[in-house]
Amino acid sequence: EEAQRIPSFLILAVESPIYFANSTYLQERILRWIREEEEWIKANNESTLKCVILDMTAVTAIDTSGIELLVELRKMLERRSLQLVLTNPAGNVTEKLHQSNALESFGTQGLYLTEAEAVADISSTWTYQA
Incomplete structure (x- = not known):
């Protein structure tokens, strides 16, 4: 089924733990999805991409390499004027992100319980021009 x-x-x-063995692949895949989305937007005259949300529901574990991936990905996207947001990480994943101080680099709009909450909160801060 096509997502809305x-x-x-x-x-x-993200459908797996984020650790040393898959972090490079995951980064490449995420960047490719973003590139494909930006191409689709351009081809269909849609609104500019502003925010990438990573649904972390299925991420059962994360190691130092995985944390570094998220921090580096956030920096890469920020340079492209894109915001990176994480939603619904497991308790142990959130704890590791806090212990590493990685969440501090995401700011107050970096972590949400649900995608709907993230979309509502983030989009409310955007100004639209008619």
């Missing part, structure tokens, strides 16, 4: 598109957002579900 939300203008200016790309929501990606």
Whole structure:
């Protein structure tokens, strides 16, 4: 089933732990999805992509490499004027992110319980021009 598109957002579900063995692949895949979405937006005259949401529901574990991936990905996207947001990480994943101080780099709009909450809160801060 095709996921519903939300203008200016790309929501990606991470379906595995994020650790040394898959962090490079995961980064490449996420960047490819973003590139494909930006191409689709351009081809269909849609709203510019502003925010990438990573649904972390299925991420049962994360190691130092995985944390570094998220921090580096956030920096890469920020340079492209894109915001990276994490939603619904497991308790142990959130704890590791806090212990590493990685969440501090995401700011107050970096972690949400649900995609709907993230979309509502983030989009409320955007100004639209008619």
